[in-house]
Amino acid sequence: MTPIDDPERVLAMSYAPRDRRAGLAALFALDATLGQVLRTTREPMVGQMRLAWWREALVRLDSAPPPAEPVLQALARDVLPLGPSGEALAAMTDGWEVLLGAIDNGSIADHGRLRGAVLFEQAGMLLQAQVDPLADAGQGWALADLAAHLSDPQLAAHARDAAAPLLAKASEHRWGRAGHSLGALTHIARMDLAGPATPRRVARLAWHRMTGR
Template sequence: MNAVLDLDPPTRLAIAYARSDIRSAFALLLQIDNRFADILRNSREPMIAQIKMAWWREAFASAAETRPKGEPLLQALNETGGRIPLSALEALASAWEHLLGHEQFSQEAIDTHSELRAEAIFKTYATWMGSMDDMHPIGRSWAFETLRMGFPERFADCTMPSAPLPKARALRPLSILTMSVRTGSGLRLILHALTGV
């Protein structure tokens, strides 16, 4: 999908390490997450942004054949054949909706946002892998750091505890995402992708 090219290189690296049968669904989740971040970033009027988010929620909840045509991400969603659970899509929408209308993000708003994004992306991926490991801690850490980097002007004095990376090879895409916001070194990230260290 061309929309993958809109994602940053570390995210594309994480997608490349995903198992082939769920790679497109994983990429789509990250693309939708990126689209929702853009809605927040470009919103001048919170009400307009809320209307856009409501449109997405309605599209997610609709049957594939009745979803609006002409939106590539919805077309891709139809092609995943239900691989992405509606609960994950709703959690992702809620994560970004929670920040609408906030000139400054409070600790509470960031905590809720990070938990919902961890639920939508990290827990969903772990479920696909059949992992019983709790991916919420690193998912929250990743969500916190990506939000801080994407919206530095809206961050107050907020903190998020770090969490250990998973060792399992099957969960390497999640550790790549998390490592990507912890290190500024591309070589360090590549080494981690190759070895898990």
């Protein structure tokens, strides 16, 4: 999946209000950590056990201090005080778990909904950007990211085809200033679907930062 230190992602994150950037980074660090479970697990049952640990740990954040785990500590410190809940974030584990078995069109759709939509909706709450098209943008973002990493060309094409209309719809929206970072990630995902990187991509992101479009 897209590295959290990818230059375009770092640029998009910088569009968030300064006092919310740490929380936004923590949310995407959680997503990257859950993705790492899949990349480092050969046996589906082991992967399910590891994701179950994360699910329980996230739910527990709502009622107990975090354990000595950096991502959980960052979520407890920088995210939960601003509105999102551990229980809501725990749904992201289901979005990754559906990829542990045989991947089909249904599991691809579930991944977009449970990973992407949940991540963007909780990020929108953190940023106070709930008026923006978070579910469509998040699903499209996750599906575009997944498409780039699927080895089966038919499944990858299906993920791209599912992502495209969601990203197009979200990109037509004028994003509020608080949500510019998520809007920028939406544009990045849409440009990824369009083809190889070009210097014009940075100019496109700068235009979004100025206009919300």
